[in-house]
Amino acid sequence: MAELFSPEWMQAFGERWNAEPELADALAKIHFSSVIGYGFTDAPTPTGVMAIVDGRVTCAGPYKGQVLNWDLRATPQHWQDWITKGLNMMGLSMAYMTRKLQFRVGDYTAMIKDPRMAAPFIKSFAAMSKV
Secondary structure, eight states: OOOTTSHHHHHHHHHHHHHOIIIIIHHHHTTOOEEEEEEETTSSSOSEEEEEETTEEEEEEEOOSOOOSEEEEEOHHHHHHHHHHOOOHHHHHHHHHTTSSEEEESOHHHHHHOHHHHHHHHHHHHHHHTO
């Protein structure tokens, strides 16, 4: 398995994302387009990034200074726990409140209040588990 958020891992994650109807199709319905960075709390920048246009990943790979709409950070252990065990709405809320999952860019409150975005966000962790 490729290292978490490596270019190869991000490419595989993007493919899994696009293959998940409850993720890609759900976000396409609301014309969700964003650039999302993924990385670790101790790093100054994210490690990997994905560009999403109308719900579908169009580019996935290393972070190279792209302007981000979302920048998600956690420790390697927390990422691994969520990938292995999954994450539900309660777990997501706890991870956010305890700062285990940090949104360095992006509006967590607005996202979590909109079920059209919150449910696919949870599904993104299920897609990660299949990489």
